[in-house]
Amino acid sequence: MHPALQGLITIIVGVGGCVGYFYFSNQFLDRVLFPARGENAGRNINRANQIRPWLFMFPALFALGLYLAYPVFATFWLSLTDRDAGGAFVGLANYIQMAGEPKFWEAMSNNMLWLVIVPAFSTAFGLLAAQLTDRISWGGIAKSLIFMPMAISFVGAAVIWKLVYDTRPAGQDQIGILNAVWLAFDGGSFSVLFLKIVPLLLIAGFAVLMGLAIYQTLRPVLGREKGHGKSHWWAHVLRGVITIAALWMIWLSLGAIVSLFSATLPYGEPQTWLTIPFWNSIFLMVVLVWIQTGFAMVILSAALRGIPEETIEAAVIDGANPFQIFFKIKVPQIMSTIVVVWTTITIVVLKVFDIVFAMTNGQWETQVLANYMYDKLFRANDWGVGSASAMVIMLLVTPILVWNVYNARKETR
Amino acid sequence: MHATSKKSPLVWVVHISVVALVALWLFPTVGLFVSSFRTADQIANSGWWASLFTQERQAPAIRIEGAEEQVDGEFVIAGNLFEAGNVTISRWGTSSREPEAYEPDQVVDLGDGERLTVAENGAFRLSAPQSFGNSRLPRVFTTATRPPEFTLENYRFVLFDPNNREGMAKAFFNTLTVTIPATIIPIVIAAFAAYALAWMRFPGRSLLIAAVVGLLVVPLQLALIPLLKLHNDIGIGKGYLGVWLAHTGFGLPLAIYLLRNYMVGLPRDIIENARVDGATDFQIFVKIILPLSFPALASFAIFQFLWTWNDLLVALVFLIDSTGETTVMTKQIVELLGTRGGNWEILATSAFVSIAVPLVVFFAMQKYLVRGLLAGSVK
Numbered sequence: 193m194h195p196a197l198q199g200l201i202t203i204i205v206g207v208g209g210c211v212g213y214f215y216f217s218n219q220f221l222d223r224v225l226f227p228a229r230g231e232n233a234g235r236n237i238n239r240a241n242q243i244r245p246w247l248f249m250f251p252a253l254f255a256l257g258l259y260l261a262y263p264v265f266a267t268f269w270l271s272l273t274d275r276d277a278g279g280a281f282v283g284l285a286n287y288i289q290m291a292g293e294p295k296f297w298e299a300m301s302n303n304m305l306w307l308v309i310v311p312a313f314s315t316a317f318g319l320l321a322a323q324l325t326d327r328i329s330w331g332g333i334a335k336s337l338i339f340m341p342m343a344i345s346f347v348g349a350a351v352i353w354k355l356v357y358d359t360r361p362a363g364q365d366q367i368g369i370l371n372a373v374w375l376a377f378d379g380g381s382f383s384v385l386f387l388k389i390v391p392l393l394l395i396a397g398f399a400v401l402m403g404l405a406i407y408q409t410l411r412p413v414l415g416r417e418k419g420h421g422k423s424h425w426w427a428h429v430l431r432g433v434i435t436i437a438a439l440w441m442i443w444l445s446l447g448a449i450v451s452l453f454s455a456t457l458p459y460g461e462p463q464t465w466l467t468i469p470f471w472n473s474i475f476l477m478v479v480l481v482w483i484q485t486g487f488a489m490v491i492l493s494a495a496l497r498g499i500p501e502e503t504i505e506a507a508v509i510d511g512a513n514p515f516q517i518f519f520k521i522k523v524p525q526i527m528s529t530i531v532v533v534w535t536t537i538t539i540v541v542l543k544v545f546d547i548v549f550a551m552t553n554g555q556w557e558t559q560v561l562a563n564y565m566y567d568k569l570f571r572a573n574d575w576g577v578g579s580a581s582a583m584v585i586m587l588l589v590t591p592i593l594v595w596n597v598y599n600a601r602k603e604t605r
Numbered sequence: 606m607h608a609t610s611k612k613s614p615l616v617w618v619v620h621i622s623v624v625a626l627v628a629l630w631l632f633p634t635v636g637l638f639v640s641s642f643r644t645a646d647q648i649a650n651s652g653w654w655a656s657l658f659t660q661e662r663q664a665p666a667i668r669i670e671g672a673e674e675q676v677d678g679e680f681v682i683a684g685n686l687f688e689a690g691n692v693t694i695s696r697w698g699t700s701s702r703e704p705e706a707y708e709p710d711q712v713v714d715l716g717d718g719e720r721l722t723v724a725e726n727g728a729f730r731l732s733a734p735q736s737f738g739n740s741r742l743p744r745v746f747t748t749a750t751r752p753p754e755f756t757l758e759n760y761r762f763v764l765f766d767p768n769n770r771e772g773m774a775k776a777f778f779n780t781l782t783v784t785i786p787a788t789i790i791p792i793v794i795a796a797f798a799a800y801a802l803a804w805m806r807f808p809g810r811s812l813l814i815a816a817v818v819g820l821l822v823v824p825l826q827l828a829l830i831p832l833l834k835l836h837n838d839i840g841i842g843k844g845y846l847g848v849w850l851a852h853t854g855f856g857l858p859l860a861i862y863l864l865r866n867y868m869v870g871l872p873r874d875i876i877e878n879a880r881v882d883g884a885t886d887f888q889i890f891v892k893i894i895l896p897l898s899f900p901a902l903a904s905f906a907i908f909q910f911l912w913t914w915n916d917l918l919v920a921l922v923f924l925i926d927s928t929g930e931t932t933v934m935t936k937q938i939v940e941l942l943g944t945r946g947g948n949w950e951i952l953a954t955s956a957f958v959s960i961a962v963p964l965v966v967f968f969a970m971q972k973y974l975v976r977g978l979l980a981g982s983v984k
Contacts, residue, residue, distance in 0.1 A: 203786045207789050207790060210790055214797055222885065248797040248798060251797070252797070255850070255857055256857055258854065263832060266831030317626075325623055337630060342911075344634070345914070345915030347917055347956075348956050351942065352636070365650060369652065490978055545918050549917070566918070585826055586827055596818050
């Protein structure tokens with residue numbers, strides 16, 4: 193049978209089955225089980241209406257339970273058992289084995305880098321793009337072009353960027369744009385400006401930004417401001433985590449500055465970008481930033497437009513310049529949206545698999561947790577350690593999960 | 606925005622920055638797109654950005670071939686070096702040591718009375734007093750300017766060549782077979798559940814809503830092994846049914862969340878009136894709620910479509926078995942990256958075949974996508 197025809201039939205059967213369930217189960221409830229006639233008509237209608245919500249929700253609850261809730265517990269159980277021993281309980285042995293593997297720690301430290309760099313740059317670029325495109329007449333077109341990578345699969349993006357990073361032997365024409373640009377640098381003052389001084393300023397700026405973040409998170413604790421006295425214990429934990437992460441980033445930035453200055457760059461030699469440890473991870477992150485910036489831009493742009501005009505007008509009258517308006521008036525007002533964008537991208541990052549799988553498959557020290565897990569589950573067939581690493585991903589997602597549920601509860605109440 | 610900023614010189618900076626930003630974001634995709642219309646030789650020898658302009662470069666050696674004729678007591682082979690027109694030769698040569706030895710139209714003595722001349726447009730004439738027989742004919746090195754040149758041959762090969770076992774045609778249909786039910790089924794299921802969560806009263810409702818919000822962020826990585834095991838145990842194994850169910854499960858939290866948020870905002874009067882008129886919940890849902898919820902349904906449909914079309918992991922785990930009969934496009938491309946890493950013409954074309962459909966959907970329905978994004982992430 194032709195695959196298209198086969199597909200069509202399966203579509204009709206699948207969707208028809210779904211619609212049929214809802215139609216016939218409702219019919220059954222109203223006509224057979226609790227018919228709305230005879231002496232018990234009133235009571236029957238009430239009963240039917242008590243059952244109907246569950247009838248409406250049953251397929252959804254069933255699928256959610258089976259495909260998302262149950263696996264959390266099943267995976268947790270698998271992570272405590274050994275498949276080769278017939279599924280015997282082995283306690284934390286899998287976790288201990290995993291903690292002893294250098295590949296795991298490589299994946300962890302890479303993942304931490306991804307977690308900071310990708311959301312930070314996506315949100316920053318998105319904010320920049322949103323702010324800039326809102327001010328010009330052809331901003332709509334510019335927006336949809338920046339947003340476009342959202343529609344491209346991670347695998348497609350991997351191919352697109354592999355061409356950008358492609359390398360030809362020295363002497364041949366380069367077909368990857370990055371190498372072509374790289375070979376245009378010859379070590380003169382122009383190269384020093386663009387490859388030493390500009391990156392230096394960028395990294396320094398990033399470090400300063402992190403310092404600012406620490407200051408902002410710790411201010412309520414250090415300065416004895418009123419109204420912050422009764423914060424929850426988990427707020428302190430959160431502050432601690434943010435501070436540590438930011439300190440770590442500053443440490444990395446300082447290291448990067450030192451190595452940037454001590455390094456003698458191999459001018460004139462084409463580079464195989466994806467095999468240079470550390471930097472290759474950055475090159476992979478660029479792909480995700482490229483995809484996610486559009487998402488951040490769309491949401492932040494809507495938030496920026498939602499800012500009351502009066503606040504901006506007041507600032508203009510007070511003589512604020514455009515930068516002050518942006519950083520002191522607009523950004524604080526959309527802070528909650530920035531947090532939402534940041535956490536959403538964080539979740540995408542935690543699940544990132546396709547890009548690494550397609551571009552380097554974790555070689556040359558680019559391993560990340562999701563790919564490490566896939567390796568363990570389907571290549572090494574080690575379900576115990578694979579499940580343990582999946583639980584690590586779950587653990588990293590949990591704070592966001594709790595936060596989201598907390599907010600949703602607050603709203604519905 | 607506000608009037609004062611319009612006049613400031615900053616506006617020009619803004620325009621230029623946006624142009625730069627858009628160019629930067631577009632550049633990688635355009636590169637792959639242009640490459641998909643170039644031949645393997647072209648891609649391997651020059652950057653795609655060079656292909657947009659007339660370029661002068663040294664072409665690989667071409668060995669002269671053709672049937673000999675007898676003209677005026679000489680044996681002559683004549684023809685043109687290039688199939689395509691519009692090529693202009695500036696220098697040519699017959700050895701790799703001196704590829705630029707001669708000018709166009711210069712007559713060169715190759716020894717044994719053989720004489721060769723190559724014209725500017727690539728026409729050559731090789732003559733000798735004796736027959737060439739089976740001897741090897743000379744090679745010609747050329748330095749020529751060529752205008753931009755593109756071909757659809759890659760697309761024909763990737764999509765329509767029956768002898769191409771790595772072609773995308775089958776994978777395209779497989780992807781479609783995965784995508785369409787995996788988009789429609791969760792919508793149907795989620796719409797009913799969302800209606801119940803929005804407009805029916807029953808104990809535990811807010812708890813269920815919170816649970817859905819929680820499940821929004823549960824990584825699907827956790828589901829791989831337990832569900833594969835389950836699928837194998839109940840006999841589904843790896844196949845379309847399994848992948849549809851999986852996509853349905855993974856897409857449901859977002860679907861319910863989006864649709865419920867939208868349905869809650871529908872006017873209460875309409876629903877109350879319909880109830881008073883004796884409509885059942887099923888009728889209200891089908892005749893009133895569903896048509897009114899079209900924007901939300903469209904938003905989610907686009908999300909789910911893009912996500913299932915672009916998915917690799919779920920297909921790898923739940924669909925593609927060892928025979929590879931049910932391979933999807935993303936998997937096919939990853940495979941090509943492994944086996945044909947250097948064949949950019951095939952890679953680029955295959956990637957574009959898979960990217961084209963989401964891009965069309967994206968540009969056609971962007972409005973709904975944006976609306977869904979805003980409803981899905983901003984509370």
